[in-house]
Amino acid sequence: RPDARSWAILAAAGSAALLAGAFFFQARGYAPCELCLLQRWPHAAAAVIGLAVAATGFRRAWGLLGLAAAILATAFAIYHVGVEQTWWPGPTACSGGLGDLSAVSTDELLARIRGAQVIRCDQPSWIFLGLSMAAWNAILSAVLGVAWALSLRRSGR
Secondary structure, three states, X not given: OOOHXXXXXXXXXXHHHHHHHHHHHHHOOOOOOHHHHHHHHHHHHHHHHHHHHHHHOOOHXXXXXXXXXXXXXXXXXXXXXXXXXXXXXXXXXXXXXXOOOOOOOHHHHHXXXXXXXXXXOOOOOOEEXXXXXXXXXXXXXXXXXXXXXXXXXXXXX
């Protein structure tokens, strides 16, 4: 029967795996949109929290922070799914990647703008079993939230 520390490390490892998966897809040519990038931060935080648990042992504060990260990742992913499904509007930002603009001429800036790859948040770039990456992230992040909750429950405090 897994203890609090084991559940926390499992949940953190799950976030690290989701983060690794996101980087894998990016390396394979699936450029992330702004909401995809936003969803990575809670997973990165959860992975760091897992390292802290592994190094210092389980603390209730670590469990609460991990649970908060999982809830935030789930919320961001659900918001992204809503944007993809046109349930609500998404952000106006895009992922153009114009680079450093400090010493750029007007002509060069226009060339960069024309050549920038714009990644839209409302158009899923990959679908598996009818679900987008954002939908899979929502499901898996919620499962990781359950694992963090179990770590808190097993802590007995």
